[in-house]
Amino acid sequence: MRQVLRPPRLAILYLVIAWIVDYVLSSPAVISIGYRFWLSLVIVGGGVWLSYRTVKLFERAGTTHKLSGESTALVIEGPFRWSRNPLYLGLTLIVLGIAIYGGSVPFLLVPVVFFLTLNFGFVPWEEGRLETTFGDPYRAYLQEVRRWL
Secondary structure (H helix, E strand, O other): OHHHHHHHHHHHHHHHHHHHHHHHHHOEEOOOOOOHHHHHHHHHHHHHHHHHHHHHHHHHHHHOOOOOOOOOOOOOHHHHHHOOHHHHHHHHHHHHHHHHHOOOOHHHHHHHHHHHHHHHHHHHHHHHHHHHOOHHHHHHHHOOOOOOO
């Protein structure tokens, strides 16, 4: 995959498009709860924490978290015990938190579109790569841990 298509960049692109559509259409907020800021802050914070923890696990194992890098170790500890994609899950939480803060339909569509892009685009490609690299241990891991939660 080309470097241009990395998930963080796609998340930003999707959010910018939502902001433009929201601005042009003057979309009303569909989430108008008074604690929207705090809710979004908690969700973004959880996503940042999960992403940070996941990157640290990759670093400790001496492998990469980047799409362009070669995986040298199969990481199955920490959040990988309950999700095969905790880094993407963390990024999706960040996008969800920002979308809740935005509050309008264009923003609330972003986490859905982003999740679908990850689930049907990036994840199958990465799973194929990991299966080729790690073989039976990875196939066993696929049977034990769900893709998302």
